[in-house]
Amino acid sequence: xxxxxxxxxxxxxxxxxxxxxxxxxxxxxxxxxxxxxxxxxxxxxxxxxxxxxxxxxxxxxxxxxxxxxxxxxxxxxxxxxxxxxxxxxxxxxxxxxxxxxxxxxxxxxxxxxxxxxxxxxxxxxxxxxxxxxxxxxxxx
Numbered sequence: 001x002x003x004x005x006x007x008x009x010x011x012x013x014x015x016x017x018x019x020x021x022x023x024x025x026x027x028x029x030x031x032x033x034x035x036x037x038x039x040x041x042x043x044x045x046x047x048x049x050x051x052x053x054x055x056x057x058x059x060x061x062x063x064x065x066x067x068x069x070x071x072x073x074x075x076x077x078x079x080x081x082x083x084x085x086x087x088x089x090x091x092x093x094x095x096x097x098x099x100x101x102x103x104x105x106x107x108x109x110x111x112x113x114x115x116x117x118x119x120x121x122x123x124x125x126x127x128x129x130x131x132x133x134x135x136x137x138x139x140x
Contacts (some may be wrong), residue, residue, distance in 0.1 A: 004114060015042070040085050047081070048074055067108060075100040 019042075022035050055070060078096040082088035088096060 004110075004117075007110075040081075040087075044078065044081050048077060051077065067104065071100060071104055074104065 018038060022038065025032070025035060051073065052070065055066065055073075059066070061069065075096050078100050079088060079093055082093070082096060
């Protein structure tokens with residue numbers, strides 16, 4: 001089982017577990033500050049995922065320009081969301097740049113790993129197709 005699938009399945013399972021536990025907690029004791037924070041983070045993640053999808057779907061930018069633009073757009077979204085949710089105050093809004101930078105660096109590392117793996121997979125198929133074509137040419 002590839003590492004990527006394990007990580008993806010783990011994140012999905014953890015999210016489902018968190019939502020299930022929080023649903024029971026909300027039913028029994030109502031919304032607490034911790035539950036509100038985690039649900040807010042889920043909503044923020046949904047917004048950023050949709051924006052990221054739209055960027056990738058409709059903009060054709062180089063990887064570097066895409067990451068720089070996404071960094072500033074995502075930081076703006078986090079700041080706006082953070083001000084609305086009460087996470088940030090005018091004196092500490094700069095923390096959004098750090099948080100987004102850390103998450104984007106991790107996402108970049110995962111993306112780079114995936115791209116390298118995909119390149120290896122494609123190159124292997126090209127070599128395989130070349131050798132098969134060469135074998136057919138030798139037979140004729």
